[in-house]
Amino acid sequence: MFAGDMDSAEALDQLAVPTTLSILTLSHPILHPSSPSKRTSSSSATSDQDAQRTPSVIAADLTHYQELFSKLRFSYVEQVTKERFLRAVTAETPEFVGAGENAELDEKLRGDKKALRAKKEEVRGLIGVLEEQGRALAGRE
Numbered sequence: 001m002f003a004g005d006m007d008s009a010e011a012l013d014q015l016a017v018p019t020t021l022s023i024l025t026l027s028h029p030i031l032h033p034s035s036p037s038k039r040t041s042s043s044s045a046t047s048d049q050d051a052q053r054t055p056s057v058i059a060a061d062l063t064h065y066q067e068l069f070s071k072l073r074f075s076y077v078e079q080v081t082k083e084r085f086l087r088a089v090t091a092e093t094p095e096f097v098g099a100g101e102n103a104e105l106d107e108k109l110r111g112d113k114k115a116l117r118a119k120k121e122e123v124r125g126l127i128g129v130l131e132e133q134g135r136a137l138a139g140r141e
Contacts, residue, residue, distance in 0.1 A: 055138060 088095055097105075
């Protein structure tokens with residue numbers, strides 16, 4: 001038998017054990033790269049890890065991830081804009097937009113912005129409700 005056979009059997013045994021996954025446990029190696037990453041299959045280790053997570057740490061993580069997603073969204077919009085510009089410049093027949101088309105697009109943009117503002121207000125309300133429920137649940141424990 002090869003030494004590798006034993007490792008693969010152990011790996012299969014570890015995969016057979018059901019584990020609970022959460023964003024907090026998955027993000028631990030990313031948030032704490034200096035700590036050695038060890039894989040545990042016991043639920044007590046997961047609960048110990050979750051017990052160390054205070055609301056302030058979770059709020060800081062949430063803020064950090066919101067900033068990362070904001071940067072990612074900005075980069076995506078910037079990349080798409082550059083791509084459209086280059087496509088318009090390199091097209092055989094350039095696209096010319098008339099004043100009427102601009103007016104229609106401006107009107108559509110105003111409507112879209114108004115709808116976006118309404119959705120943002122709705123999301124703010126939902127976030128407020130979720131935060132209240134989170135506080136209530138945290139207080140119950």
